[in-house]
Amino acid sequence: MQVKIIDIDHKGNGIARVENKVVFVPKCVIGDEVELEIVKKHKKYDDGRIINVVNESEDRIDTICPYYNLCGGCNISNLNYSKQLEYKKNKVINIFKRYLGININLDIIGSDQRYEYRNKITYKCVDGRLGLVSIDNDLIEIDRCMLVSDKVNELYNIICSEDLSKVRKIVVKECDNGLLLDVSGDMNIDNIKHMCLSIYMNGDFVYNGNDGYINIGDIKYRISMNSFFQINTNNISRLYDVIVKYGDFNKNDRVIDLYCGVGSISLYISKYVGSVLGIEIIEDAIFDAKENAKINGINNVDFICGDVSKLVDCNVNGNKIIVDPPRVGLDVHTIEILNEIDVDRLIYVSCDPMTLVRDLKLLSNYKIDDVMVVDMFPQTHHVECTVLLGRKENKKIL
Secondary structure: OEEOOOOOOOOOOOEEOOOOEEEEEEOOOOOOOEEEEEEEEEEEEEEEEEEEEEEEEEOEEEOOOOOOOEEEEOOOOOOOHHHHHHOOOOOHHHHHHHHHOOOOOOOEEEEOOOOEOEEEEEEEEOOEEEEEEEOOOOOOOOOOOOOHHHHHHHHHHHOOOOOOOOEEEEEEEEOOOOOEEEEEEEEEOOOOOEEEEEEEEEEEEEOOOOOOEEEEEOOOEEEEEOOOOOOHHHHHHHHHHHHHHHOOOOOOEEEEEEEEOOOOOHHHHHOOOOOEOOOOOOOHHHHHHHHHHHHOOOEEEEEEEOOHHHHHHOOEEEEEOEOOOOHHHHHHHHHHHHHOOOOOOEEEEEOHHHHHHHHEEEHHOEEEEEEEEEEOOOOOOOOOEEEEEEOOOOOOOO
């Protein structure tokens, strides 16, 4: 059947209508006229797949990746970058309008590096074949991924020449001084040691050369395989500068940084504030955070390892709080505590605007003062949002 794409949803899928039923079609651009097939039927909508683009939208561009139409990674590369930013900005505006009933004005900060920006990639391995997850959640074998550097692609191709029959997954992290590798399964690593700082096998060190480091601004961060770090290295400082702006920090501030990871935000803002307390559940991340404080000679930051939902209570001794939770957002207990405690600023950093607005609706004692969007994920529908929240009523600060 032939249809016209009338919109793009928040996941980057094209939207068409067939007999008054919505059909979601990946890899489309508004204005495309496409021939499609229905691959899965649902009660209220269907999933479709492009067979052929009959008439291209004036906004459609050729992609530089030969795997674009098959790969499950990038999904808006057929838009030029200015249109990608426009889509992401409007997506966030529409989500806030639909789920919170408010109209927001926001700016979006783009990424200078549109390709080769990722410092982490996960490869899937099936029956000894290594590649990426396809659009059908299968395996697609590739020669290179356009989102990672030549160095990572070179390592990938060397790994592909090995016997991978006992491998399930491979993760590569790129630091400023080299590569970290984590293998789920078993393989010979003799031919790849020279390319890696350290190699893990099923979470354990099997080759330990040097630690990995990433520099953001004037802070040097030690990076481990198991700890979270923003994946667009060159745009991290822009995101963190938004946090600094929203914090309006001074030397009397006592900041609580929830889900602090390796302490990247805590350490970045430390020079502006009196003290920072970071809380994170992953032990490796807290170890790195403490090491990072030592490496940079920062003494006004402390870190606690534990579950945020169990450690945060009404006795939190801080006047400003930063939350940067995983994609699933905040848990109910943490939201309840945040509503009860008295802070003059709450800064919420989110990689998923859908869970963000869900949580903002539940943070009923706060008002939205400003929203900023930073593009940490060019070529994909993902976007990073930072929201400045203030108390709806003036109360005494702890």
